[in-house]
Amino acid sequence: MQIEKVYEPQRFEPRWAQWWVDKGFFTADAASTKPVFSIAIPPPNVTGNLHMGHMLEHTLIDVAARYHRMCGYNTLWLPGMDHAGIATQMVVEREMAKQGLSKYDLGREKFVERVWEWKEKYGGNILRQMREVGASVDWTRSRFTLDEGLSKAVREVFCGLNERGLLYRGEYLVNWCPRCETAVSDLEVEHEDIQGTLWHIRYPLKDSGEFLTVATTRPETMLGDTAVAVHPKDARYLHLHGRTVVLPLMGREIPIIADEMADPEFGTGVVKITPAHDPNDFEAGKRHDLPRIKVIDEHALMTPEAGRFAGLDRYEARKQVVAELESMGLLAGTAPHAMAISKCERCGTVIEPMLSTQWFVRMKPLADRAAAAVREGRIDVQPENWRRTLLHWLDGIHDWCVSRQLWWGHRIPAWHCGDCGEITISRTAPETCSKCGSSNLAQDNDVLDTWFSSGLWPFSTLGWPDGTKDLETFYPTSLMIMGYEILFLWCARMTMLGLEFAGDVPFRKVYIHGIVRDAQKRKMSKTRGNTVDPLDITIKYGTDAVRMALLTSAAPGSDIVWTEDKLPSSQAFANKIWNASRFLFLNIERAGFEPQIPEPAKSEAIEDRWIWSRLNKAADSVNRAIQQYRYHEAAQTMWHFLWNDFCDWYIELKKRRFQDGSGLDENWRNILNVFERALRLLHPSMPFITEELWQRLSPGEGASITVAAFPQYDANLDDPEAEDEMRRLQEVLIAARQIRSEENVPRKITMTFGLAGPAPFTSAVQRNREAILRLDNVEFDLVENSEPAFSLTRPATENGSAPVPSARMEKEIEQLEKNISNSKRQLGDDKFLSRAPAHIVDNIKTKLAEYESRLESLRR
RNA sequence: GGGCGCGUAGCUCAGUUGGUUAGAGCGCCUGCUUCACACGCAGGAGGUCCGGGGUUCGAGUCCCUGCGCGCCCACCA
Numbered sequence: 001m002q003i004e005k006v007y008e009p010q011r012f013e014p015r016w017a018q019w020w021v022d023k024g025f026f027t028a029d030a031a032s033t034k035p036v037f038s039i040a041i042p043p044p045n046v047t048g049n050l051h052m053g054h055m056l057e058h059t060l061i062d063v064a065a066r067y068h069r070m071c072g073y074n075t076l077w078l079p080g081m082d083h084a085g086i087a088t089q090m091v092v093e094r095e096m097a098k099q100g101l102s103k104y105d106l107g108r109e110k111f112v113e114r115v116w117e118w119k120e121k122y123g124g125n126i127l128r129q130m131r132e133v134g135a136s137v138d139w140t141r142s143r144f145t146l147d148e149g150l151s152k153a154v155r156e157v158f159c160g161l162n163e164r165g166l167l168y169r170g171e172y173l174v175n176w177c178p179r180c181e182t183a184v185s186d187l188e189v190e191h192e193d194i195q196g197t198l199w200h201i202r203y204p205l206k207d208s209g210e211f212l213t214v215a216t217t218r219p220e221t222m223l224g225d226t227a228v229a230v231h232p233k234d235a236r237y238l239h240l241h242g243r244t245v246v247l248p249l250m251g252r253e254i255p256i257i258a259d260e261m262a263d264p265e266f267g268t269g270v271v272k273i274t275p276a277h278d279p280n281d282f283e284a285g286k287r288h289d290l291p292r293i294k295v296i297d298e299h300a301l302m303t304p305e306a307g308r309f310a311g312l313d314r315y316e317a318r319k320q321v322v323a324e325l326e327s328m329g330l331l332a333g334t335a336p337h338a339m340a341i342s343k344c345e346r347c348g349t350v351i352e353p354m355l356s357t358q359w360f361v362r363m364k365p366l367a368d369r370a371a372a373a374v375r376e377g378r379i380d381v382q383p384e385n386w387r388r389t390l391l392h393w394l395d396g397i398h399d400w401c402v403s404r405q406l407w408w409g410h411r412i413p414a415w416h417c418g419d420c421g422e423i424t425i426s427r428t429a430p431e432t433c434s435k436c437g438s439s440n441l442a443q444d445n446d447v448l449d450t451w452f453s454s455g456l457w458p459f460s461t462l463g464w465p466d467g468t469k470d471l472e473t474f475y476p477t478s479l480m481i482m483g484y485e486i487l488f489l490w491c492a493r494m495t496m497l498g499l500e501f502a503g504d505v506p507f508r509k510v511y512i513h514g515i516v517r518d519a520q521k522r523k524m525s526k527t528r529g530n531t532v533d534p535l536d537i538t539i540k541y542g543t544d545a546v547r548m549a550l551l552t553s554a555a556p557g558s559d560i561v562w563t564e565d566k567l568p569s570s571q572a573f574a575n576k577i578w579n580a581s582r583f584l585f586l587n588i589e590r591a592g593f594e595p596q597i598p599e600p601a602k603s604e605a606i607e608d609r610w611i612w613s614r615l616n617k618a619a620d621s622v623n624r625a626i627q628q629y630r631y632h633e634a635a636q637t638m639w640h641f642l643w644n645d646f647c648d649w650y651i652e653l654k655k656r657r658f659q660d661g662s663g664l665d666e667n668w669r670n671i672l673n674v675f676e677r678a679l680r681l682l683h684p685s686m687p688f689i690t691e692e693l694w695q696r697l698s699p700g701e702g703a704s705i706t707v708a709a710f711p712q713y714d715a716n717l718d719d720p721e722a723e724d725e726m727r728r729l730q731e732v733l734i735a736a737r738q739i740r741s742e743e744n745v746p747r748k749i750t751m752t753f754g755l756a757g758p759a760p761f762t763s764a765v766q767r768n769r770e771a772i773l774r775l776d777n778v779e780f781d782l783v784e785n786s787e788p789a790f791s792l793t794r795p796a797t798e799n800g801s802a803p804v805p806s807a808r809m810e811k812e813i814e815q816l817e818k819n820i821s822n823s824k825r826q827l828g829d830d831k832f833l834s835r836a837p838a839h840i841v842d843n844i845k846t847k848l849a850e851y852e853s854r855l856e857s858l859r860r
Numbered sequence: 861g862g863g864c865g866c867g868u869a870g871c872u873c874a875g876u877u878g879g880u881u882a883g884a885g886c887g888c889c890u891g892c893u894u895c896a897c898a899c900g901c902a903g904g905a906g907g908u909c910c911g912g913g914g915u916u917c918g919a920g921u922c923c924c925u926g927c928g929c930g931c932c933c934a935c936c937a
Contacts, residue, residue: 003896005896005897006897006899007897007899173935186934191933191934198937214937215937216937217937218937261936261937262937263936263937266936266937267937270937271936271937272937278935278937279935280935280936280937281935281937282935283935337937339937340934353935385864385865386864388863388864389863389864389932389933392863392933393932393933396933396934484931484932485932487932488932488933519872521929521930523931552873552874552884552885553872553873553874553885555873555874555875557865558865558866558873559865559930559931560873561872561873563871563872563886565871565872565885565886565887566872566885566886568886568899569885569886569899570885571899572897572899572900573899574899575897575899575900576896576897576899576900578896578897578899579896579897579899579900580896580897581896582896582897583896583897584896585896586895586896587896624876628876630876632873632874633874633876636874636884639884639885640884647896647897648901651896652901655896734902734903737902737903738902738903738904740891740902740903741890741891741902741903741904742890742903742904744890744891746891746892747892747894747902748894776902777894815881818881819880819881822880822881823880826880826917826918829917830917831916831917832917832918833917834917835916835917835918836879836917836918837879839879840879840880840917840918843879843880844880847880847881
């Protein structure tokens with residue numbers, strides 16, 4: 001068999017990815033009686049390409065899924081649907097802008113067609129990309145956002161909410177993005193702290209020479225003021241209650257009201273009220289029945305209500321308003337003011353609180369149920385602090401504005417009567433108005449928030465609202481792995497909607513991972529241009545290496561800082577395994593038999609006993625780690641086992657056994673079995689290389705490591721004696737290597753040491769003389785004594801004696817003296833003796849004896 | 861204004877319930893073309909675990925506090 005010196009992932013990865021799909025390994029069987037493990041794979045969002053975050057998330061999910069499948073579960077990789085919404089539209093709009101087109105040039109229908117075309121082209125592109133980085137997904141269950149089944153689920157939920165009294169429509173202040181020309185929810189707004197300005201403006205009292213000075217950060221909104229407020233108990237203004245001021249620039253007479261929202265401590269204690277353009281003022285306006293005058297429109301331009309400022313951009317209007325006030329002597333002053341502005345998460349445009357008619361979902365009842373499910377542990381959220389964060393959000397929930405003034409998305413299933421104005425909400429398009437019977441009906445123009453349909457994902461993808469075998473088998477899903485940036489947007493919504501409509505939690509466990517950041521620890525984002533394309537990276541280093549690099553840094557609760565220099569070492573690790581197998585294959589050929597995984601044989605050889613015990617420990621650790629989402633630990637464990645234990649010691653010790661073509665003997669039976677088991681343990685983390693090697697080792701028909709059993713801890717394989725003996729051998733050899741290295745003795749020259757020490761050391765060396773001679777080219781003259789520690793001396797050579805370098809000795813002596821005095825101090829301390837557990841005390845006693853013995857021999 | 865997280869070797873980070881001489885990868889130094897691998901092997905240097913208090917026989921780990929970063933949530937003009 002030809003095995004190349006360097007592992008080339010590109011040769012194998014696409015092949016296995018395709019093969020697994022062809023073999024149907026990712027297709028879960030709803031009819032199976034095996035325990036179910038279903039895991040949700042969030043889709044990459046639609047805006048074009050995969051990014052490193054997708055890669056991380058997919059890797060974690062894939063590790064969990066492969067692990068459970070190997071553990072005997074009926075495993076479903078539940079693919080995500082393709083998101084729709086503002087992001088999609090923005091990308092298409094951007095594309096169109098390059099051709100000098102705007103969506104208005106096309107009109108709604110044509111524009112939607114454009115988006116569909118785009119979706120087909122790039123949506124498919126994303127699937128292809130995911131396949132290329134080894135995404136293991138049952139795409140047959142995949143679903144586009146606007147497909148038939150999902151639309152049905154969306155209508156069902158919308159109508160269901162309505163029937164439960166959880167839906168309402170009305171005119172409120174919503175977050176409005178003037179660039180996207182749509183309402184957005186609170187969660188889609190980003191806050192940015194800026195140094196703003198506080199303008200103090202003097203409002204003249206009617207029938208008096210007095211002025212009231214108000215403070216505002218948005219002077220242009222004064223054009224829409226319908227009152228000014230003072231605190232009811234503010235002694236300075238008691239006499240003004242019920243009086244009237246004349247709004248500068250507009251000449252409108254507006255009342256002075258008493259309302260607690262005015263903070264006497266802030267500014268002058270007087271606040272202007274603009275019910276149409278500020279959430280607080282909107283509420284105050286409701287309390288005092290104030291008119292709402294809209295002076296800024298959906299494009300952020302001033303309305304005719306703004307008088308001579310009409311048509312101006314909001315910021316231009318601000319300038320002119322301030323200038324005019326100043327010239328009129330009504331500007332009492334300005335002051336810098338730290339404040340937060342709201343921006344559209346998608347396009348960065350400053351959000352305008354806008355009076356508009358929207359659809360809302362009443363969240364409190366839904367959130368209460370979700371919170372209860374989390375509190376009662378019906379959903380286990382890990383890491384723990386995210387559980388509290390989620391609960392905190394659920395407890396303080398606001399109603400959800402679900403309507404969007406976009407052209408792409410799920411149309412709201414509500415029909416307006418052109419005659420009586422009645423709104424009919426229905427699963428299917430009604431023929432006539434439910435109130436007046438008119439057939440003059442038009443469907444609501446708004447579409448639903450992307451997250452509305454996304455919130456139905458875990459059950460809509462399984463066939464809900466129809467009762468299907470899939471739904472029955474795989475819902476609730478077992479585990480959801482997602483980044484914290486969509487904890488509220490998605491996780492919370494899925495939980496609420498799942499509980500309400502699918503009758504159970506959408507997933508039993510949620511694991512929240514960190515996000516991938518760039519080398520400067522900034523969030524990766526396309527607009528910033530600091531994204532890394534997983535395709536480039538996987539082509540360069542291989543998917544396995546990329547996965548390993550992500551996994552080894554994926555400690556729970558922390559973000560991953562992505563630097564490309566992590567890749568070469570993962571790549572080196574893949575190559576290391578590759579070459580370990582190369583060693584095996586070359587020797588198999590030399591030994592004269594075919595590659596195979598033979599029956600294991602019991603062996604008394606120290607390296608066999610030791611490696612089995614180590615492997616067993618690794619299996620234990622990997623199983624635990626994956627179950628506890630400690631993927632980095634699983635990856636690191638296998639890395640350490642394969643590189644340090646298997647390659648550095650086990651193979652090195654075995655080498656000498658393969659000198660002559662001895663056939664398929666005990667050595668082979670052990671090493672091949674150990675290697676095969678290690679491949680299985682590594683498979684979830686590095687699926688491709690492990691499959692390739694496994695197939696080469698085990699040329700069976702159609703078998704795959706991907707469905708082989710995951711090795712479990714087996715108490716019978718624990719061999720502490722062998723581990724102890726091996727540890728002693730390693731200690732002795734390392735000590736000898738140090739001396740060889742420091743004395744610059746070439747490997748070719750056999751070194752002979754005097755080894756004086758207790759029986760365990762001397763007998764370990766005695767039993768393995770031949771092995772260690774071959775390994776390090778060292779020999780030992782053994783002297784057994786009753787000291788607790790061994791000591792190494794260099795017998796006289798042709799060059800004279802002088803065994804150990806003195807600098808090293810002095811340093812060690814210093815360290816030993818420190819240790820000894822520490823140990824003695826502890827052992828002389830009555831408190832320590834009486835309170836510390838016995839095994840700690842014993843341990844220190846033993847150590848002390850070892851230190852003293854070692855010190856003694858060094859001094860000699 | 862609330863809440864959360866971080867600060868450990870030059871760099872990027874591990875370090876489950878407090879326990880003995882704090883680890884890894886990269887980088888650095890020395891020596892090796894040893895017949896699996898130079899994407900390698902062997903050896904080495906490098907840390908007052910951010911500062912200060914406290915609890916404890918014992919603290920990188922728990923508590924308080926200070927400093928420095930970062931994030932999330934929030935309708936105070």
